[in-house]
Amino acid sequence: MRHALIELCTDFLSAIVFFVLTLATGSAALGSALAIAVAIAQLVHARMQGRPLNFMTQASLALVVVLGAITLLTDDPRFMFAKPAIGHFAVGLIMLKRGWMLRYVPAIVTDNIPGAVTVAGYAWAALMFALGLGTIAVALTGDLKMWALYISVVAVGAKIAAFAIQFVTFRVLVRRRIRAARVAAGGRPGLLGLQLL
Incomplete structure (x- = not known):
């Protein structure tokens, strides 16, 4: 159960970062930028450890990067939402x-x-x-x-x-x-x- 919870939190870490920062600061741009940074850091960390990422994690990270980038370009948080x-x-x-x-x-x-x-x-x-x-x-x-x-x-x-x-x-x-x-x-x-x- 503990392992499953850790995997779930890992899959959604960048989304959680976006949510918490945007709620705390009111800035979707800051939340999106840091969510993208966390997603990229997760990918780099997994590669450095030689650990394969499951499909769910890969899809979640890709969505954060794509939707986060669109949010930054348009300054519209609805894409991340x-x-x-x-x-x-x-x-x-x-x-x-x-x-x-x-x-x-x-x-x-x-x-x-x-x-x-x-x-x-x-x-x-x-x-x-x-x-x-x-x-x-x-x-x-x-x-x-x-x-x-x-x-x-x-x-x-x-x-x-x-x-x-x-x-x-x-x-x-x-x-x-x-x-x-x-x-x-x-x-x-x-x-x-x-x-x-």
Whole structure:
């Protein structure tokens, strides 16, 4: 878990630098310039260590450099504000692959409700597209505080809520399926299978 958190922070370090500096100074140009510098420093550091960068890190760094440069040239922070939308759209496209979620759920779920898992995968894709569109809509306002609220509260909150809804739904569906299977087999709908959840 710690390793995954470090990788995630590494992937988004330059975006975090942009966000913090722009919020602290009110200057999108300063935030963009330092975000580009951090992205380039991350790339150089990884190359000096002989460490390959994964696709997500490379894509994130490239987006910071390109969108940061456009922000500097136009003095318009909306380009950097739109960066998370690109990430949401990319993840949404990946989530359109049928059954992508099957490898992320426990066997008891895949064994009992594989169709529901597939539907949930498409629901996650729809959520990513909706959050991406919301990010663009908020970015177009150019309001840093509104963008920060949307990215940190709305986008994160929507994902947490979706995960909670999915967890409860899967739990209820699996319990029903196990109970129905026990009854169909002539046994009592006991708690043995239900305790696995």
